[in-house]
Amino acid sequence: MTQPSQNMVEARSVRKWFGSNEVLKSISLEVPRGQVLCLLGPSGSGKSTFLRCINHLETIDGGRISVDGELIGYTQRGDKLHEMKPKEIARQRRGIGMVFQRFNLFPHLTALDNIVEAPQGVSGVPKAQARERAVALLERVGLADRVDAYPAQLSGGQQQRVAIARALAMEPKLMLFDEPTSALDPELVGDVLDVMRDLAASGMTMIVVTHEIGFSREVADRMVFMDGGVVVESGKPADVLDNPQHERTQLFLESVL
Amino acid sequence: MTDRVDFDDSDDVVAVPLRHPGRWIAAVAILLVLAALIHSLWTNTNIIHSSITEFLFDPRIIKGVGLTIFITVVSMVIATILAIVLAVMRMSANPVLRAVSFGYIWFFRGTPLLVQIVFWGYLGLLYSQIAAGIPFTSIQFFAIDTNTLIPALVGGVIALSLNEAAYAAEIVRAGLLSIDHGQREAAYSLGMGPGYTLRRIVLPQAMKVIIPPMGNETISMLKNTSLLAVVAVAELYTAATQISAQNLRQVELLIVASAWYLFMTTVLSIPQYYLERRFGRGTARELPLTPFQQLKAAIARGRGRSNSRREVAQLQKGSLS
Numbered sequence: 274m275t276q277p278s279q280n281m282v283e284a285r286s287v288r289k290w291f292g293s294n295e296v297l298k299s300i301s302l303e304v305p306r307g308q309v310l311c312l313l314g315p316s317g318s319g320k321s322t323f324l325r326c327i328n329h330l331e332t333i334d335g336g337r338i339s340v341d342g343e344l345i346g347y348t349q350r351g352d353k354l355h356e357m358k359p360k361e362i363a364r365q366r367r368g369i370g371m372v373f374q375r376f377n378l379f380p381h382l383t384a385l386d387n388i389v390e391a392p393q394g395v396s397g398v399p400k401a402q403a404r405e406r407a408v409a410l411l412e413r414v415g416l417a418d419r420v421d422a423y424p425a426q427l428s429g430g431q432q433q434r435v436a437i438a439r440a441l442a443m444e445p446k447l448m449l450f451d452e453p454t455s456a457l458d459p460e461l462v463g464d465v466l467d468v469m470r471d472l473a474a475s476g477m478t479m480i481v482v483t484h485e486i487g488f489s490r491e492v493a494d495r496m497v498f499m500d501g502g503v504v505v506e507s508g509k510p511a512d513v514l515d516n517p518q519h520e521r522t523q524l525f526l527e528s529v530l
Numbered sequence: 531m532t533d534r535v536d537f538d539d540s541d542d543v544v545a546v547p548l549r550h551p552g553r554w555i556a557a558v559a560i561l562l563v564l565a566a567l568i569h570s571l572w573t574n575t576n577i578i579h580s581s582i583t584e585f586l587f588d589p590r591i592i593k594g595v596g597l598t599i600f601i602t603v604v605s606m607v608i609a610t611i612l613a614i615v616l617a618v619m620r621m622s623a624n625p626v627l628r629a630v631s632f633g634y635i636w637f638f639r640g641t642p643l644l645v646q647i648v649f650w651g652y653l654g655l656l657y658s659q660i661a662a663g664i665p666f667t668s669i670q671f672f673a674i675d676t677n678t679l680i681p682a683l684v685g686g687v688i689a690l691s692l693n694e695a696a697y698a699a700e701i702v703r704a705g706l707l708s709i710d711h712g713q714r715e716a717a718y719s720l721g722m723g724p725g726y727t728l729r730r731i732v733l734p735q736a737m738k739v740i741i742p743p744m745g746n747e748t749i750s751m752l753k754n755t756s757l758l759a760v761v762a763v764a765e766l767y768t769a770a771t772q773i774s775a776q777n778l779r780q781v782e783l784l785i786v787a788s789a790w791y792l793f794m795t796t797v798l799s800i801p802q803y804y805l806e807r808r809f810g811r812g813t814a815r816e817l818p819l820t821p822f823q824q825l826k827a828a829i830a831r832g833r834g835r836s837n838s839r840r841e842v843a844q845l846q847k848g849s850l851s
């Protein structure tokens with residue numbers, strides 16, 4: 274059986290079609306435990322789709338993805354992959370946190386209740402303990418004073434930090450970030466990046482789709498450049514950013530920097 | 531120098547709001563018509579006013595009011611639950627469930643409510659017994675006489691609930707569709723299952739969209755209970771017509787019944803208001819005040835205003851002179 278490998282995420286020849294549009298064309302990559310991978314690429318290159326395949330928000334049409342040695346979304350019987358029941362998929366997702374570009378906080382719940390909902394409701398953490406931990410998480414993202422605020426009463430940057438705290442409340446082993454700062458006013462980006470920087474320093478395994486070149490240069494262990502559904506180039510951030518080997522990477526970096 | 535505003539003069543300028551003489555004319559005309567109408571009813575010798583007051587609180591009428599409220603509440607509760615099930619089925623990935631839901635809504639919206647009520651009333655003629663067993667075999671678990679199992683009241687409630695569910699299902703579906711897909715994705719990404727997500731994340735938000743039209747539906751339901759007169763359920767309208775059949779005071783008793791229906795629809799809008807507030811949490815930066823809070827605030831403002839007005843006036847005078 275599968276050894277607990279040193280990789281937290283392993284993607285092998287992942288393919289995905291939307292209708293006749295092949296969005297992911299055999300993507301293979303791995304993320305070692307405790308490392309940060311930054312995904313870079315032009316709009317429509319399939320970054321979000323790939324991220325969403327990792328927690329099975331999208332089904333894949335070929336290849337396989339495993340997180341912490343466990344195949345995501347499918348069970349292998351013989352040489353066939355069978356899609357899991359919703360319940361098992363939900364269990365797998367509990368170990369994978371996700372942060373969205375548009376925050377997606379639950380507007381009818383306060384900041385605290387947003388964080389408490391999943392641990393208390395699906396993981397069965399006792400109420401008092403869940404709340405205590407939620408308060409601690411809000412403190413960690415610098416929002417100890419906004420416990421009872423509704424999302425509509427928070428700035429974009431504050432909402433995104435609550436969203437990060439909400440994902441962390443499930444004690445995930447992997448965090449996925451899909452352009453977490455691109456919907457924010459420039460002056461609010463810094464607070465969110467600070468939280469992510471701390472998280473990376475604490476040893477969390479992370480995959481981050483971002484156009485914040487400075488951030489990825491500093492925090493990423495590895496950087497992957499995607500275009501047209503394929504991995505064009507990957508390596509240490511400094512190598513990819515300062516010495517891109519492919520013309521497409523060069524062109525993209527020129528347009529972003 | 532020429533376009534400098536002279537403060538001493540502007541202090542005396544009075545702003546005159548736009549006058550609306552048309553509104554006054556219309557209001558007077560409408561009041562006149564209303565007064566004439568009421569006068570004609572009041573002085574109509576064919577209406578015996580004492581019998582209106584006599585029967586307004588007649589025990590049979592009060593019982594009818596109680597039954598009307600009971601039928602409305604029970605039917606709305608059953609219909610709402612069924613509507614949520616139908617709406618979820620309609621949006622499910624399973625084509626069989628989608629087809630069943632579609633067929634249900636198609637049928638119950640497409641046939642008259644009155645016909646459905648009469649149908650449930652006549653069920654005893656169609657099936658003398660209702661039995662549970664395995665279809666197309668002789669295996670039977672139990673069998674009950676239809677008229678025992680479904681007396682007129684139960685049949686009426688079934689008819690009203692099933693019919694209402696078809697309309698409410700579309701309202702619930704509109705509510706569910708109004709919720710951004712990102713909400714479901716965020717819930718799924720936290721490991722919530724589809725059922726939990728619906729119950730805890732999507733439905734509570736959809737309520738904001740669902741409640742106002744459901745308030746309308748409840749008022750319709752309240753008045754549709756009068757259709758149960760055809761199967762002799764003693765709700766308000768039936769009670770009123772039974773009394774008038776004896777004393778021949780038809781118009782008076784219709785006025786009595788109408789007064790009660792109006793009263794009940796008025797009362798119904800109160801829980802709706804509070805439900806809307808409850809499910810509107812988090813959408814506005816601040817919740818609007820309840821009428822009670824508004825009243826308190828208005829009283830407080832009324833006390834404060836005369837003072838502050840005078841103060842402002844004094845301040846202006848002081849700083850300008």
Ligand SMILES: Nc1ncnc2c1ncn2[C@@H]1O[C@H](COP(=O)(O)OP(=O)(O)OP(=O)(O)O)[C@@H](O)[C@H]1O
Nearest residue numbers: 291292294296314315316317318319320321322323
């Ligand atoms: N649900 C969907 N149905 C059909 N096509 C889709 C769907 N989601 C994404 N696509 C298509 O897949 C391709 C990749 O989209 P994706 O969102 O993964 O790109 P991206 O790299 O995240 O781009 P961006 O930087 O703009 O977010 C695009 O061509 C897009 O139109």
Ligand SMILES: [Mg+2]
Nearest residue numbers: 320321322451
């Ligand atoms: Mg994207």
